[in-house]
Amino acid sequence: MRKTDDIQDGVSRRNFLSTTVAVGAGLLVAEAVSLDAQAAMPNTESEIAGLPRVKQKMVAPPFLPKHDQVAKGGPKVVEVRFVIEEKLMAVDDEGAEIWAFTFNGSVPGPMIVVHENDYIELTLVNPETNALEHNIDFHASTGALGGGGLTHVAPGEECVLRFKATKAGVFVYHCAPEGAMIPYHVVHGMNGAIMVLPRDGLKDKGGMGLKYDHAYYIGEQDYYLAKDADGEYIKYEFAGEDFEDSLETMKTLLPSHVVFNGAVGALTGDNALKASVGETVLIIHSQANRDTRPHLIGGHGDIVWQTGSFADEPQTNLETWFIAGGAAGAALYTFKQPGIYAYVNHNLIEAILLGAAAHFKIAGKWNDDLMKQVKAPTPIK
Numbered sequence: 001m002r003k004t005d006d007i008q009d010g011v012s013r014r015n016f017l018s019t020t021v022a023v024g025a026g027l028l029v030a031e032a033v034s035l036d037a038q039a040a041m042p043n044t045e046s047e048i049a050g051l052p053r054v055k056q057k058m059v060a061p062p063f064l065p066k067h068d069q070v071a072k073g074g075p076k077v078v079e080v081r082f083v084i085e086e087k088l089m090a091v092d093d094e095g096a097e098i099w100a101f102t103f104n105g106s107v108p109g110p111m112i113v114v115h116e117n118d119y120i121e122l123t124l125v126n127p128e129t130n131a132l133e134h135n136i137d138f139h140a141s142t143g144a145l146g147g148g149g150l151t152h153v154a155p156g157e158e159c160v161l162r163f164k165a166t167k168a169g170v171f172v173y174h175c176a177p178e179g180a181m182i183p184y185h186v187v188h189g190m191n192g193a194i195m196v197l198p199r200d201g202l203k204d205k206g207g208m209g210l211k212y213d214h215a216y217y218i219g220e221q222d223y224y225l226a227k228d229a230d231g232e233y234i235k236y237e238f239a240g241e242d243f244e245d246s247l248e249t250m251k252t253l254l255p256s257h258v259v260f261n262g263a264v265g266a267l268t269g270d271n272a273l274k275a276s277v278g279e280t281v282l283i284i285h286s287q288a289n290r291d292t293r294p295h296l297i298g299g300h301g302d303i304v305w306q307t308g309s310f311a312d313e314p315q316t317n318l319e320t321w322f323i324a325g326g327a328a329g330a331a332l333y334t335f336k337q338p339g340i341y342a343y344v345n346h347n348l349i350e351a352i353l354l355g356a357a358a359h360f361k362i363a364g365k366w367n368d369d370l371m372k373q374v375k376a377p378t379p380i381k
C-alpha cells in the first residue's frame, strides 16, 4: 500500500515538473502555476508527519471551536475526535421525542473549523453501548464516498480517517452506513458541518478581507416521527426500534418537524444568539437532507455564500437565500438595530408550525432614521 502511494507520488511529481516547464514561458506564469500546483500536489507520508499537529476542542452548536480567521503559518494536521452517541432527545415541548444518532451528543454534530490545505484527522469512536453501525461522509473530502467507505465502525470499534481540505467553504458531513440506513441515520440527527476557511480569511467579491465578530452554526433538521392510531407520537424503548415506522413516515416526504439545532425552540428565548449593533455575525446554516431558504426577519444577507463555496464570489444584499439539501451555506450580516430578530426557514409553515426558527438578540441603541413607529395603533378615527 505504502509502496504504491510512493510510486504515485513520484509519478505526479514528475508530471507536475514537466507541466511547469511546458507552461513556463515567463517566470511569473511559472511561479503562479507552481504555487497553485503546490497546493494540489500530494504530500508524502513523511511530509505530512512533519506538519504541526493541533487538537481541536469540539464544542456543541451553535458555537464554533476557537479558531483563527486568518491562518497562522502553513498547513497543519487538525486532530478531531467524534464519539457517536445514540440517545433519546426531546424534539418539542409537547412530548415528541426521538432516539437520535449523534456525533458527540448533539444535533447537529459539532462544527469543525480548519483552513484550506489543512488535514483533518478524525478519530471516530462507536462505543459498545451503542446498538448500530455508523460511519461518516465528509462532503469537504475527496474519495471513498467522502470517507464513508473507510469509516464503518460497529459498536465497540473506532477508526481514524485523514483527509485534506482542498476546497474552501462550508460543507455538510453525515453518517451514511448503507441502503435505507443512510436517510434513516441522517433524519435521526446524524449530520453536521465543517468550515474550511481560505488561509487568508474570507473575502468579498472585490477580494477585500472580511472579519466577523461572532459565528454561529445553525443545523436544520427534518424529523419524520411516527404517530399511533390515536394520533400520538409513538414512544420507543431503544435506538433503532423505530426503523420500520420511520421508513413509512420518511417515504411520505412530509416531515413532522423541521427544527434548528435538534429541537423546537433550541435557539429561541434564553437560547437566542447574541450580538450587538455594529457587530458582524457569520451564520453558517446546513441542511443535510432537504432544501431550505433562510431569511433574517428585519435584516439582510449582506454577503452570502449560498452554495457554501468560499472560492467563488459571494452574493450580496439578499433578502432570502437558498441552501440545497445536502449542503451548507454562510451569510454575513452587520446588525444595525437592536432587538429580537427571528431567523427562519422562509417556508413559513416550516418555520412557525414545524419549528424552523431561531432568535437573534441584539443589544444597542435604536436608530430612528432606519425605522420609527410614527403612531402606535389606536382605534380608527
Ligand SMILES: [Cu+2]
Residues within 6 Å of the ligand: 101, 133, 134, 135, 175, 176, 177, 185, 190
Ligand atoms: Cu449513523
